Amino acid sequence: MYGDRQMIRGTRLNIVQCECYSSRHLIGIIKRNNDYDPPVMPTSACCGGDGINYPTQEAACTNGTYPLHGGYCGACSSHQDINIFNITRNNMTNIATKCAVKYVLFGKNSAIRCMNKTVALSIECTECWVENMGCDAAHCMTKCAIDRILHVNNTKPDGSLNDCLACDEGYCGKPFIVCSGANRRRSGIMSDIDRPQDTIWKRYAC
Known part of the structure; x- marks a missing residue:
């Protein structure tokens, strides 16, 4: 757990989706976009x-x-x-x-x-x-x-x-x-x- 964000295990299916698990049970397919990293400038990072x-x-x-x-x-x-x-x-x-x-x-x-x-x-x-x-x-x-x-x-x-x-x-x-x-x-x-x-x-x- 990082702040209000939880780390879970999963497998990347493609560039836009991950298959995520809790223990050995499939949770579902989620988007893998990083909301904190903008695709273009400007960014100070x-x-x-x-x-x-x-x-x-x-x-x-x-x-x-x-x-x-x-x-x-x-x-x-x-x-x-x-x-x-x-x-x-x-x-x-x-x-x-x-x-x-x-x-x-x-x-x-x-x-x-x-x-x-x-x-x-x-x-x-x-x-x-x-x-x-x-x-x-x-x-x-x-x-x-x-x-x-x-x-x-x-x-x-x-x-x-x-x-x-x-x-x-x-x-x-x-x-x-x-x-x-x-x-x-x-x-x-x-x-x-x-x-x-x-x-x-x-x-x-x-």
Whole structure:
């Protein structure tokens, strides 16, 4: 028990759901969203280079480490994964979209192989990306198929996300960031998706 929050045992079914037990008895299926970790900036919290969550960048520096990215740590909170986010900043969305098509047509393992072949993310980080594809397949497949067929730009003329990315953000963005910890915005990386500057993390301490 932590304050008014109770810790229970369970198994992660997918990026958005956990199967939870009390003793050996199934309680039910619950959402695994972290209500305390916002999906986008601004947030003062950061993941330190030592893999520990800190309330501020200054707190990380005081503890003898440095801010690795904004928000809490997760499966992608490593130098390897963040470096790959930077290297693929101009084409990661396209890579993930192609692998997502394989997910829909041939299943999860095909999408994993696609990601492993095109980007060398860690196993744990890849799992987050592929689970996100499953979330998109469940909630956004029609919108994303239409946008892909029509070769719609990632953002509309008014600066808002296209229908596919907006759907992904609404349904799958938060569970993805809870799983991954780091994404491109949280790592301070400008990407192939034009984002408002105030949603992109900036390191200012240490």
